[in-house]
Each structure stands twice: as C-alpha cells, then as structure tokens.
Amino acid sequence: MEELLATLFVVIVGILGYLLGLYIKNSKWSSILDFVRTKQELARTVVRAVEQIYYDLGGEEKLQKALESLSNWFDELGIDYTPEELRTLIEDAVKYFNDNFWKATDK
DSSP: OHHHHHHHHHHHHHHHHHHHHHHHHHHHHHHHHHHHHHHHHHHHHHHHHHHHHTTTSOHHHHHHHHHHHHHHHHHHHTOOOOHHHHHHHHHHHHHHHHHHHHHHHHO
C-alpha cells in the first residue's frame, strides 16, 4: 500500500511539474507576443500618421520620417529596439497598410 501511495505521489508531482512548466512557457511566450504586437501597432500608427502628414514626400523621405517618429516614440516609452528592428517594423506596417488599403478600394 505504501509503495502504491509513493508511486501515486511521484506521478502527481510529475504531472503538476509538467503543467507548471507549460504555464510558465506559455505565459512567457504570450507576453513576448503581446510586446511584439504592441510594437507592430505603434509602427502602424506611425505609418498612418506619416502617410497623412507627409503625403507630398517621396518614399525614402517618408521612411526617414517614420523611422525618426517611431524611434522617438519607443525612446519615450522606454522600449528597446535596434535600427534593423525599426526598419522591419516600418516596412511591415507599410505592407500592411498597402495590402489593406488596396483591398478596401478594390471592392
């Protein structure tokens, strides 16, 4: 009987450890994904603003304005970034904007 209880205890502790590991893993990944989504939304907001404010500028000039605006915003919020990340976020936001804009106007 004691062996059965000891075995059952080991199994229960193992299952609880496994479930706790899943929870920690998922919550970490969840917070990372939320942080990335936040960065993407900020970049999309910047791209929309640059498109509206600087509509008369060319593509490279708009890109520079967007990079400057997004880096300033990240600095104000205390968000770490690299120059490559900024450019990637802006390019992704431009693609998102173009895809959704053209889909909406084609209807």
